[in-house]
Amino acid sequence: xxxxxxxxxxxxxxxxxxxxxxxxxxxxxxxxxxxxxxxxxxxxxxxxxxxxxxxxxxxxxxxxxxxxxxxxxxxxxxxxxxxxxxxxxxxxxxxxxxxxxxxxxxxxxxxxxxxxxxxxxxxxxxxxxxxxxxxxxxxxxxxxxxxxxxxxxxxxxxxxxxxxxxxxxxxxxxxxxxxxxxxxxxxxxxxxxxxxxxxxxxxxxxxxxxxxxxxx
Amino acid sequence: xxxxxxxxxxxxxxxxxxxxxxxxxxxxxxxxxxxxxxxxxxxxxxxxxxxxxxxxxxxxxxxxxxxxxxxxxxxxxxxxxxxxxxxxxxxxxxxxxxxxxxxxxxxxxxxxxxxxxxxxxxxxxxxxxxxxxxxxxxxxxxxxxxxxxxxxxxxxxxxxxxxxxxxxxxxxxxxxxxxxxxxxxxxxxxxxxxxxxxxxxxxxxxxxxxxxxxxxxxxxxxxxxxxxxxxxxxxxxxxxxxxxxxxxxxxxxxxxxxxxxxxxxxxxxxxxxxxxxxxxxxxxxxxxx
Ligand code: SF4
Ligand code: SF4
Numbered sequence: 001x002x003x004x005x006x007x008x009x010x011x012x013x014x015x016x017x018x019x020x021x022x023x024x025x026x027x028x029x030x031x032x033x034x035x036x037x038x039x040x041x042x043x044x045x046x047x048x049x050x051x052x053x054x055x056x057x058x059x060x061x062x063x064x065x066x067x068x069x070x071x072x073x074x075x076x077x078x079x080x081x082x083x084x085x086x087x088x089x090x091x092x093x094x095x096x097x098x099x100x101x102x103x104x105x106x107x108x109x110x111x112x113x114x115x116x117x118x119x120x121x122x123x124x125x126x127x128x129x130x131x132x133x134x135x136x137x138x139x140x141x142x143x144x145x146x147x148x149x150x151x152x153x154x155x156x157x158x159x160x161x162x163x164x165x166x167x168x169x170x171x172x173x174x175x176x177x178x179x180x181x182x183x184x185x186x187x188x189x190x191x192x193x194x195x196x197x198x199x200x201x202x203x204x205x206x207x208x209x210x211x212x213x214x215x216x
Numbered sequence: 217x218x219x220x221x222x223x224x225x226x227x228x229x230x231x232x233x234x235x236x237x238x239x240x241x242x243x244x245x246x247x248x249x250x251x252x253x254x255x256x257x258x259x260x261x262x263x264x265x266x267x268x269x270x271x272x273x274x275x276x277x278x279x280x281x282x283x284x285x286x287x288x289x290x291x292x293x294x295x296x297x298x299x300x301x302x303x304x305x306x307x308x309x310x311x312x313x314x315x316x317x318x319x320x321x322x323x324x325x326x327x328x329x330x331x332x333x334x335x336x337x338x339x340x341x342x343x344x345x346x347x348x349x350x351x352x353x354x355x356x357x358x359x360x361x362x363x364x365x366x367x368x369x370x371x372x373x374x375x376x377x378x379x380x381x382x383x384x385x386x387x388x389x390x391x392x393x394x395x396x397x398x399x400x401x402x403x404x405x406x407x408x409x410x411x412x413x414x415x416x417x418x419x420x421x422x423x424x425x426x427x428x429x430x431x432x433x434x435x436x437x438x439x440x441x442x443x444x445x446x447x448x449x450x451x452x453x454x455x456x457x458x459x460x461x462x463x464x465x466x467x468x469x470x471x472x473x474x475x476x477x478x479x480x481x482x483x484x485x486x487x488x489x490x491x492x493x494x495x496x497x498x499x500x501x502x503x504x505x
Contacts (some may be wrong), residue, residue, distance in 0.1 A: 039220070071296050090286065091289045093293070101501065104502070
């Protein structure tokens, strides 16, 4: 079985927020909810200041703290390594959110929030409530576009290779800074990049073993 | 701003702000109820059993439910005791409710074929009380991402503070019902001294644990939470009760009027609530980049 992961090339990222926007669009995320962010870090001292873009999302950790603490099994890891939330089982206790060292979970608290306050829901928001309904009072997070992956695989497509079976943030990146694939397959592009370009994880010391790697 | 997400030390909010305040109160009431029950077991003070049981289940339980986004699904929390501390905690509270019910029943209804005073039952209830007293901080303690909570000394703090508040409540109830206070005052003295010691060791030990832990302790002692900590935890929660306890210790039980006991009880309650609030509020995450 594959273990899906992502490599993000920090040298290529230009901080255009396409991933952030395409993720919101793909999942019809309400105002204020982000499953994908691009952080900006500055290091060094004037005049040698360096600015870096860090796209961050759920790391789909191999040893996911959120899965361990969830008391109901609502947060669980699929066989392909994707960490998902089953909203029907979620009690809204927010233990997973507290436990996530990367703070990559967002509770869905208010289903009245409109994209344009006071203007009512747009056609897009109304469509989202039918196609991708979120449950108020439950936890949400990036799911590596599991629905795209599942649908694509049913049609014989390969995640990370075929666009229709690949996360939206990956295919929308205009500079190909995101690469998706099977970490357990030594011949995959992600495995190769991690090996050759010394991919690193965020806070490996926490023992979560993230499936999102960065190269620089 | 979204691009500033987790780029600095970031406080946890979900378990202390907004609806999160309910969790703080829920942990407090469950633990204090168990503390009252625990001390009352030793003093064989049966009214204390009933009060402790009710505080834990009714106040603690209902407030816990109010905190959840989907309270009707709370039964699901029992499903993963092998990995989730929250799940284990609910099982303990469930057993405490059932076994405690059978221990208290003869107190309320006479003529039952058992007394509730069996040493086996009391031992089991004592163990369950200890587990409930430490439940809130144990739940927090497993969160490795928040070093202020992930400190090994947080469990002794929780245990001793639960017993300290429980002893105060039980002593006040003993006074009201006109009973002997010698044993309960001994409990109070030693639990206050132990509380001061474990709190100090917790703060000192955590400060030296990691950079993020150090930042958290700074927040607690010289940052946003400092005023709350010094007034609530130190002055009201420790110094005033300490003065009262030492005066009573030196001058004997004549000083122990109902009014003095009540003042100490209120101070201890405020101190404990503030201590728990401050620790929940000051926990911070390490920046992710
Ligand atoms: S990044 Fe956080 S939410 Fe995602 S799998 Fe890891 S611990 Fe869970
Ligand atoms: S909020 Fe939901 S998904 Fe998260 S730990 Fe609680 S029950 Fe599990």
